[in-house]
Amino acid sequence: MNTNKLRDLREDRDLTQADIAEILNVNQTTYSRYERGDINNIPLDVLIKMALFFDTSIDYILNVTDEKKTYKRKGIK
Template sequence: MQFQRLEDLRIDHDKTQLEVAAYLHLNRNVYWRYEKGEREIPVWAVIALADYYKVSTDYLLGRSDDKRPRP
């Protein structure tokens, strides 16, 4: 499964793959594989990225078009 929103959010926030990977304490190639759907993204990373971009996990995963995180 490809998570297009990972790439879209990263680009919208003017971040590089290296910057996001560093935030997650990962190698850039691991993060690249998450964006391309070549590697399963762990739950902790989904939560961390949702917090990073201030969006809901459902939005990040493409399950909703509502970006707002729930309280």
């Protein structure tokens, strides 16, 4: 996973790791480990929250695509 994408998404919104951790309902240390790539298996519910919050796709977060733009979602808000 390209962990720079997580950091870049967070910094683009001028947020701290603690801010994002609170939004995702995870410990700040856990979120920091996501950004550093120390944890490669991010829980699906956390990935969904990240994608929705950052208005991007899970594919972008996981480095499957470089397309930051999101796509139409089915019934998820």
